[in-house]
Amino acid sequence: NAGVTQTPKFRVLKTGQSMTLLCAQDMNHEYMYWYRQDPGMGLRLIHYSVGEGTTAKGEVPDGYNVSRLKKQNFLLGLESAAPSQTSVYFCASSPPPGLAGATNTGELFFGEGSRLTVL
Amino acid sequence: GQQLNQSPQSMFIQEGEDVSMNCTSSSIFNTWLWYKQEPGEGPVLLIALYKAGELTSNGRLTAQFGITRKDSFLNISASIPSDVGIYFCAGQLKSSGSARQLTFGSGTQLTVLP
Numbered sequence: 551n552a553g554v555t556q557t558p559k560f561r562v563l564k565t566g567q568s569m570t571l572l573c574a575q576d577m578n579h580e581y582m583y584w585y586r587q588d589p590g591m592g593l594r595l596i597h598y599s600v601g602e603g604t605t606a607k608g609e610v611p612d613g614y615n616v617s618r619l620k621k622q623n624f625l626l627g628l629e630s631a632a633p634s635q636t637s638v639y640f641c642a643s644s645p646p647p648g649l650a651g652a653t654n655t656g657e658l659f660f661g662e663g664s665r666l667t668v669l
Numbered sequence: 670g671q672q673l674n675q676s677p678q679s680m681f682i683q684e685g686e687d688v689s690m691n692c693t694s695s696s697i698f699n700t701w702l703w704y705k706q707e708p709g710e711g712p713v714l715l716i717a718l719y720k721a722g723e724l725t726s727n728g729r730l731t732a733q734f735g736i737t738r739k740d741s742f743l744n745i746s747a748s749i750p751s752d753v754g755i756y757f758c759a760g761q762l763k764s765s766g767s768a769r770q771l772t773f774g775s776g777t778q779l780t781v782l783p
Contacts, residue, residue, distance in 0.1 A: 660711025
């Protein structure tokens with residue numbers, strides 16, 4: 551199993567440009583998340599989804615949009631990139647709590663990250 | 670938003686030494702998790718804790734869920750070079766909704782010197 555796959559791994563943008571990060575998971579997980587990681591600040595939740603066709607805001611949603619058109623994919627978009635969005639972005643997925651037969655450890659399965667630099 | 674205070678921010682230790690790191694919060698959590706992140710990778714779960722006072726081990730790693738539900742610690746015994754990485758605590762709020770919204774600490778960067 552590939553688990554959680556993010557593309558691209560690296561990207562450099564100019565201020566004002568737009569781009570989309572793609573996350574794909576092959577574990578049939580209902581929940582998917584986008585986090586950003588900045589030095590000294592841990593991981594902060596941007597947006598998440600509890601199922602196909604649903605999205606919700608996390609802790610730091612401003613400047614980002616997401617879509618979950620297919621269960622296995624979760625897209626993160628930047629419409630007009632800003633230098634403050636320079637960061638490492640992580641996608642994660644998890645099964646819903648209480649699902650019979652599924653782990654209920656609270657574990658999120660993370661991708662390898664996408665490093666974005668906005669000049 | 671909710672905050673977790675994780676300390677220390679970084680540690681330099683000799684191979685073979687024991688390591689201890691902790692997280693504290695002003696909020697009550699019903700789940701505490703400890704993740705490890707290696708360079709160029711995403712975080713990977715090490716230990717999950719669900720009950721106040723619970724002490725759980727995973728090989729050389731031991732973690733405890735504080736009785737007040739507001740803190741947790743992670744110990745690594747007899748450190749080895751492959752223990753190098755960033756260790757994150759994460760808590761799930763008692764009142765959180767159906768999604769697994771975790772609050773992460775800022776991480777402890779561990780360096781093991783030969």
